Structures are given as structure tokens and as C-alpha cells.
Amino acid sequence: MARWIEEETDEAVLVEEGSLYPALYRMERRGWLEAEWGTSELGRKAKFYRVTPAGRRQLSTETKQWARFAAGVSKVLLAV
Numbered sequence: 001m002a003r004w005i006e007e008e009t010d011e012a013v014l015v016e017e018g019s020l021y022p023a024l025y026r027m028e029r030r031g032w033l034e035a036e037w038g039t040s041e042l043g044r045k046a047k048f049y050r051v052t053p054a055g056r057r058q059l060s061t062e063t064k065q066w067a068r069f070a071a072g073v074s075k076v077l078l079a080v
Contacts, residue, residue: 024049032058 002015027033032055040046051059 027055030058031055 002017002020005013005015005020024033024035028035028049031052034050034052035047036050038046038048
């Protein structure tokens with residue numbers, strides 16, 4: 001999963017597995033994700049995650065907060 005994130009973001013987001021899986025666990029505990037064990041395309045045992053309705057609401061909240069933060073940073077950088 002960490003490799004997929006890095007590839008999808010052209011390595012703009014580098015994720016250490018030591019921080020990724022605890023974050024996924026916390027989101028699962030908060031009800032934002034559901035997980036189940038299954039078999040990957042390579043035949044390996046793997047955990048598959050799905051975003052819950054509560055997770056979608058949280059994502060919307062976080063996206064709005066991020067947009068506000070990014071706009072603020074842009075204003076500061078343009079003022080320099």
C-alpha cells in the first residue's frame with residue numbers, strides 16, 4: 001500500500017510502513033474504515049480496507065480543512 005501511494009503521487013508523498021498501518025488501525029477503530037482479510041492477486045493473505053459512510057464524512061471534513069490550510073499557506077508565500 002505504501003508503494004502504491006508513492007507511485008500514485010509521483011513520490012510526492014512518501015509513507016513509511018511503520019506509520020501507515022498504525023494510522024489505518026486508528027481509522028478502523030474510529031469507524032472510518034472497515035477491513036477484512038482475503039487473498040491478494042498474488043495469492044497472498046492480505047487485509048483489504050473499505051471506507052465507511054462515517055469515513056466519507058470525515059474525508060469531506062478533512063478535505064475542506066486542508067483546502068483552507070493550503071489557501072492560507074499560499075497567501076503567506078505570495079506575500080513574501
